[in-house]
Amino acid sequence: MxxxxxxxxxxxxxxxxxxxxxxxxxxxxxxxxxxxxxxxxxxxxxxxxxxxxxxxxxxxxxxxxxxxxxxxxxxxxxxxxxxxxxxxxxxxxxxxxxxxxxxxxxxxxxxxxxxxxxxxxxxxxxxxxxxxxxxxxxxxxxxxxxxxxxxxxxxxxxxxxxxxxxxxxxxxxxxxxxxxxxxxxxxxxxxxxxxxxxxxxxxxxxxxxxxxxxxDLLQEYGVLHCGEDVLTSLPAGLVVFTRRGAYGCESLVRERRTVQELLPEAVCDAARLDDIMRFYSGRDAQ
The missing domain is CATH 3.40.50.300 (P-loop containing nucleotide triphosphate hydrolases)
Known part of the structure; x- marks a missing residue:
């Protein structure tokens, strides 16, 4: 150590x-x-x-x-x-x-x-x-x-x-x-x-x-862009918080590579520190 x-x-x-x-x-x-x-x-x-x-x-x-x-x-x-x-x-x-x-x-x-x-x-x-x-x-x-x-x-x-x-x-x-x-x-x-x-x-x-x-942090988190129906197929615990709009959902997810494997057709970008803060703040403000 x-x-x-x-x-x-x-x-x-x-x-x-x-x-x-x-x-x-x-x-x-x-x-x-x-x-x-x-x-x-x-x-x-x-x-x-x-x-x-x-x-x-x-x-x-x-x-x-x-x-x-x-x-x-x-x-x-x-x-x-x-x-x-x-x-x-x-x-x-x-x-x-x-x-x-x-x-x-x-x-x-x-x-x-x-x-x-x-x-x-x-x-x-x-x-x-x-x-x-x-x-x-x-x-x-x-x-x-x-x-x-x-x-x-x-x-x-x-x-x-x-x-x-x-x-x-x-x-x-x-x-x-x-x-x-x-x-x-x-x-x-x-x-x-x-x-x-x-x-x-x-x-x-x-x-x-x-x-x-x-x-490790920047590799772990991702920003997933997909529809509501696709989002609900993910196992519990991978989604930190979701923002819903007229054109779909934007979610902060953990284990980005796992999410990409489960949803190969969806777009899951690497999260920045700003993204992580933005979604955690949104989750707690809800």
Whole structure:
């Protein structure tokens, strides 16, 4: 069994109108875990519990052999949250001095400067003059410059153009190459996760529906297009949810190859992550 960078067991968090969990999730060493889910599913809450920003009501978090409450353990992670920011009046150079005091011996000023050069960021420019993409790159440079073992990203590529996103995805793949580093990354841009994630964890209405190998997941699920009479011939359990329209049925199915063998005349396309989320949401909304 592969070693885990992080393992969450029985995690729960109760708010007035929302309950997270219980959630069991693992982050294998040297891998990228893609966390998907609708708005309000609890992704940010779960990641903040993982990082020690929030405390769970129940359950345990094993983080890099320690616990999120330990300052020494938290120093081994790099975090980029969508709503995180540095003061707009700061320059990147001032950010570096501030973080050097926070991380102490772990902080690598040369590494931070190298990331600034790689990202084309002016260390003397005030952050309020940065674009969103530039601010995100600065956050990543800050998160990476102390050589974290785990990188936690919450919607880090949201709102960025495809060129910048591609640049960052390449960086993430570089980060895990030595199999010592890991990433857990939430994103609504599921195409990014299809490109780089090793496994997908689907959080839906506060519950983790599954965490599966990405390639296995995309091979397992299909979108079946057929008539109602054909659909009813399938064994129970293969159909997750069906949308019915004037021109037939569209269904999310498990065991796509089995469905194709049973219905060779029907069209059963490979499902994307967007499809899986769309049909599960439709099922629960019914």
């Amino acid at each position: 592969a070693a885990s960078t992080a393992a969450l067991r029985g995690i729960t968090k109760q708010y007035k109108d929302f309950t997270l969990g219980p959630v069991d999730m693992t982050v294998p060493a040297g891998s990228i875990v893609g966390l998907i889910g609708e708005n309000g599913a609890g992704k940010t809450t779960l990641l903040k519990i993982l990082c020690g920003v929030n405390r769970a009501d129940d359950g345990t978090v094993d983080l890099l052999g320690g616990f999120p409450a330990d300052a020494a353990t938290r120093a081994k992670i790099g975090v980029v949250f969508e709503d995180a920011f540095f003061y707009g009046s700061f320059t990147a150079a001032q950010v570096a001095r501030s973080l050097a005091g926070m991380y102490g011996a772990r902080w690598n000023a040369d590494s931070f400067s190298a990331y600034l050069r790689r990202f084309g960021l002016d260390a003397g420019k005030k952050l309020k003059e940065y674009s969103r993409g530039m601010r995100l790159k600065l956050s990543l440079a800050a998160a990476l410059a102390h050589d974290p073992e785990l990188l936690v990203l919450d919607e880090a590529t949201a709102g960025l153009d495809p060129v910048v996103r591609g640049e960052l995805l390449d960086l993430f793949l570089e980060f895990i190459q030595d199999e010592r580093h890991s990433i857990v990354m939430s994103s609504h841009i599921t195409a990014d996760l299809e490109q780089i994630a090793d496994s997908i964890a689907y959080l839906h209405n506060g519950q983790l529906l599954f965490q599966e190998n990405k390639d």
